[in-house]
Amino acid sequence: MRKKMIVANWKMNGTRETTAELLAKLARTLSPWAGVEVVICPPFVYLEQAQRLLEKTDLKWGGQNVHHIDQGAFTGEISAAMLRDFGCSYVIVGHSERRHEAGETDFLVAQKVLQACKCGLTPILCVGETRAERAAGSTNGVVLRQLEAVVLLAGISGFDGVVVAYEPVWAIGNGTPALPEEAQAVHKLIRCFISEKNDSIASRVPILYGGSVTSQNSQTFCSKPDVDGVLVGGASLKAEELISMVEQVA
Numbered sequence: 001m002r003k004k005m006i007v008a009n010w011k012m013n014g015t016r017e018t019t020a021e022l023l024a025k026l027a028r029t030l031s032p033w034a035g036v037e038v039v040i041c042p043p044f045v046y047l048e049q050a051q052r053l054l055e056k057t058d059l060k061w062g063g064q065n066v067h068h069i070d071q072g073a074f075t076g077e078i079s080a081a082m083l084r085d086f087g088c089s090y091v092i093v094g095h096s097e098r099r100h101e102a103g104e105t106d107f108l109v110a111q112k113v114l115q116a117c118k119c120g121l122t123p124i125l126c127v128g129e130t131r132a133e134r135a136a137g138s139t140n141g142v143v144l145r146q147l148e149a150v151v152l153l154a155g156i157s158g159f160d161g162v163v164v165a166y167e168p169v170w171a172i173g174n175g176t177p178a179l180p181e182e183a184q185a186v187h188k189l190i191r192c193f194i195s196e197k198n199d200s201i202a203s204r205v206p207i208l209y210g211g212s213v214t215s216q217n218s219q220t221f222c223s224k225p226d227v228d229g230v231l232v233g234g235a236s237l238k239a240e241e242l243i244s245m246v247e248q249v250a
C-alpha cells in the first residue's frame, strides 16, 4: 500500500528566525508520527536549519528546485549533490511558478526529474493546467504532455521512484481548490497513463494533489482512491494547520 504524504512548500517565505521557530514546533509535535511521510521544502538558504532541526525526527526535507547538470558555471543555481549535502531526500521539480515565471519547459523539467533520481533524491514532479487550458477543455492533454516528456527522455522507468503532484494552476494560492472528484479524475488519468506502460510502477507512484489545500479539505482529498497526499503552500506556513492536516490524514 502507498504511504500517505504531506509536502509543505514554503516557497519564498520566512526569515531565519520564523523558519527556525516553525521547524522547531514541527519537530516537537510531529516527530513520533507514523504512517504519514511529511516533507518540508523551505527556501534553499534555510535547508541547513531544516537539516539541523529535523535530522533526529521522522520528518524529511527537500529543495524547491534543482539544476539538471551535475556542477559548473551556472550562476545562481543549486545542484542535486548540494541538496544531498544538506540531507535532502526530496526535491520539487516543475512547479507551475517555475514553469511560468522561470520559463521551464516540459523537457527541462523531465531532465531535472532524471537528475534528481540519478543523485539519490526523490523528485516531486508537478503537473497541471492553467485556467485558460482548463476552459479550453485541454486539462487531460496538458497533463499527459507534461508526463510524456519524462517517458520520451527515460522510458516509463523514468517514473520509478518519482512522486507526481497534480496542481491545477488555477487552484493555487487563491482559496479555491479543485473539487476532490475533479482531482480524483486527473489522478486516475495519471495512474492509467503510467499503468498502460508499467502496472507495477503505476501502483507504487504516489500522486499528490496541490492547490489551496488546508486542514479543512485535506482529508477529503486524501480519501479519494488515487490521491495519496497533498502538496501544501500557504497553509503549510502555519504550524497548527500543518499539524492538523497530518493528524487527520494519519
Ligand code: PGA
Residues within 6 Å of the ligand: 009, 167, 171, 172, 173, 174, 210, 211, 212, 213, 231, 232, 233, 234, 235
Ligand atoms: P497553495 O500552493 O497551497 O498556497 O495553493 C500550493 C503550491 O503551489 O504548491
